[in-house]
Amino acid sequence: ERPNLMLDENYLTGCIPLVASEYDLRVSYCLYVPSKIIKVCVYVHGTDRDVMHYRDHLADFAERTHTLIVAPLFPAGLIEPDDVDNYKFLRFYDLRFDLMLLNMLDEIGARYDAPVKQFMLGGFSGGAQFAHRFAYLHPHRVSGVSIAAPGRITLLDDAMDWWVGTRDLNTHFGQAINIEELRQVPIQLIIGADDDADITANDDIPQARIAGNTRRARLQTLYENYQQHGLSVQRDIVDDCAHDWLPLAPQTITFFETFMDAVRKKDDNSC
Secondary structure, eight states, rough: OOOHHHHGGSSEEEHHHHHHHOSOTTEEEEEOOHHHHHHHHEEOOTTTHHHHHHHHHHHHHHHHEEEEEEEEOOTTTTTTTTOOOOHHHHHHETEEEHOOOOOHHHHHHHHTTOTTTTTEEEEEEEHHHHHHHHHHHGGGGGEEEEEESSSSSOHHHHHHHTOOOOHHHHHHHHHOOOOOTTSSOOEEEEETTOOOOOOOGSSGGGGGGEEEEEEEHHHHHHHHHHHHTTTEEEEEETTTOOSSSSGGGGHHHHHHHHHHHHHHHHHHHHH
16 A cells, blocks of 8 residues: 655645646646645646746735645646647547546645635636636536636537537547536636737637637637526636736636635525
8 A cells, every 4th residue: 555655844835846646647736735725726737837837826815815726737748749739628549637637636635635626727828728628527626717818719519529619528528518517617718908819820620710710709709608508707808918827817816716705605694
């Protein structure tokens, strides 16, 4: 039986360095561990994979709200040496990145006695691609989702195949979307007002262009799609910002704090 190994005592709180997942050593995560843990927030990196950038800028939020920050790292070059997109679509060959994250959380929950069964989820760019697709498959695990400037989006649309739409979701993942559960999840769509560069050169499936030629156009398409399906969604546009997460961070944090306050008040009223 594997011994219950713990990190050095200097790394039990605050900024925790990258740790290999015991469930799959190919992936890892870094953490910000506040002195008291009440909530958990997962924030997923973009293609640049600068996980500590996101973790560090969420540290004040973590301390103020007693939230454990989890920043997973899904390396480039898994299976295909030049691939940088693997995690964004949840499944890549035999890899399931959504399940890798859930396994990470089980490990972290056991180590830090953290409430990982339901968590806040966010992601920027490629991380936003991961985040909204993860929410489709696991709506019961996420208490709120912040989707920041995704490039390639998946619409709730059974007229188009995965990943542009959701028609054959069951073929890829062995399950359908529980739309009623998804409607219970607060969702933020956020983007810079100047994030309007043409990104169609990145499209490996021409149907992706149905949603628009820019990230801002595609976010608008996703927003309208979510409204049509009765999801609890808000759209935030940040002025003087192109494709950059840091100017989006304050409103992302405000979103997390606002729905945390709403949940707390609802719990207080039910007592």
